[in-house]
Amino acid sequence: xxxxxxxxxAIELPDETRQAIxxxxxxxxxxDAGRPVAAANLHLTLAFLGEVSAxxxxxxxxxxxxxTQPGFNLxxxxxxxxxxxxxxxxxxxxxxxxxxxxxxxxxxxxxxxGCYQSPTPFHPHISLLRETPxxxxxxxxxxxxxxxxxxxxxxxxxxxxxxxxxxxxxxWTLKT
Ligand code: 3AM
Numbered sequence: 001x002x003x004x005x006x007x008x009x010a011i012e013l014p015d016e017t018r019q020a021i022x023x024x025x026x027x028x029x030x031x032d033a034g035r036p037v038a039a040a041n042l043h044l045t046l047a048f049l050g051e052v053s054a055x056x057x058x059x060x061x062x063x064x065x066x067x068t069q070p071g072f073n074l075x076x077x078x079x080x081x082x083x084x085x086x087x088x089x090x091x092x093x094x095x096x097x098x099x100x101x102x103x104x105x106x107x108x109x110x111x112x113x114g115c116y117q118s119p120t121p122f123h124p125h126i127s128l129l130r131e132t133p134x135x136x137x138x139x140x141x142x143x144x145x146x147x148x149x150x151x152x153x154x155x156x157x158x159x160x161x162x163x164x165x166x167x168x169x170x171x172w173t174l175k176t
Pocket of ligand 1: 048118
């Protein structure tokens with residue numbers, strides 16, 4: 001029997017968007033502002049699933065494969081800080097309907113499968129800095145990053161060798 005894995009559904013960011021975000025972050029936040037999320041780990045979480053057995057994962061993957069939903073554009077034009085969870089994030093002033101629908105569907109499927117569900121509502125965001133020790137001055141969003149979301153991904157989260165690694169286990173295409 002294989003060990004349960006810590007899983008979550010998310011949207012992968014295009015390489016060039018990740019690089020642009022990392023450059024923007026380095027320009028605007030000092031070294032003491034918090035722990036930067038590694039470029040490779042930048043993502044937008046749709047549904048956190050917690051520890052999932054191989055059997056439950058199979059059921060979740062089958063359900064994810066039945067999602068028929070069009071793709072959408074993500075326009076990153078907002079940044080903020082959550083003082084309680086100590087995160088600085090990027091997001092959208094107005095979330096696309098497709099993003100909310102996709103996250104709602106995945107979260108409902110996960111709940112039906114008995115997966116852990118966060119009690120907090122879905123606030124789409126890309127975490128940039130974690131463990132921010134104090135309030136930071138947020139730069140006016142001078143960025144304007146848009147990209148087409150054409151798929152969603154199931155990731156495994158592992159903490160190994162003192163590093164957090166996200167590995168894409170499976171992906172599904174959104175209808176065009
Ligand atoms: O990077 P973000 O914040 O979008 O915060 C964790 C991360 O999302 C979230 O799952 C993503 C991958 O680790 N996460 C971790 N533990 C969680 C929990 N107990 C959680 N979300 C809700 N409840």
